Amino acid sequence: MSTKKLFVLLVALLLKAASGRAQTAKPPTPDDYQQVSVPVPRAVSLLSDVAGVLLTRDPDGKGKVQALLDRRKERSEKRDQSLKLSIPKNGLTRTLGLVE
Numbered sequence: 535m536s537t538k539k540l541f542v543l544l545v546a547l548l549l550k551a552a553s554g555r556a557q558t559a560k561p562p563t564p565d566d567y568q569q570v571s572v573p574v575p576r577a578v579s580l581l582s583d584v585a586g587v588l589l590t591r592d593p594d595g596k597g598k599v600q601a602l603l604d605r606r607k608e609r610s611e612k613r614d615q616s617l618k619l620s621i622p623k624n625g626l627t628r629t630l631g632l633v634e
Contacts, residue, residue, distance in 0.1 A: 567620040568633045579615045580606070 574582075587602045609615065627633045 565623075567622055570619050570621050570632070571616045572619060573616045576615050579609060579617065582617055583609070 583602060583605050587598050587605065621627055621632050623633045
C-alpha cells in the first residue's frame with residue numbers, strides 16, 4: 535500500500551512541478567511577431583469586421599451596430615480591403631518565407 539501511495543505522490547509532484555514551470559514562461563514580445571497585411575475580398579473583410587465587433591467589448595457605449603457601421607464606412611472610404619495578421623517569427627515561418 536505504501537508503494538502505491540509513494541508512486542501517486544511522485545506523479546502528483548511531477549505534474550505540479552511541470553505546471554508551475556509552464557506558468558513562469560516569458561510572454562512573447564512584440565519583436566517575436568511581424569505584422570503582415572493581406573488583401574482579401576470584401577466578403578472576407580466584412581466577416582472579419584463583424585466578428586471583431588461582436589467579440590469585443592463596447593467601451594464607447596455607442597453600440598455594436600454603430601461600431602460596425604463606422605468600421606465599414608472607414609474601409610469603404612479608404613478602399614482598403616485587407617487584413618492585418620500577426621505572424622510569429624520562428625524557424626518554420628522563416629523557412630516558409632512568411633517573415634524576414
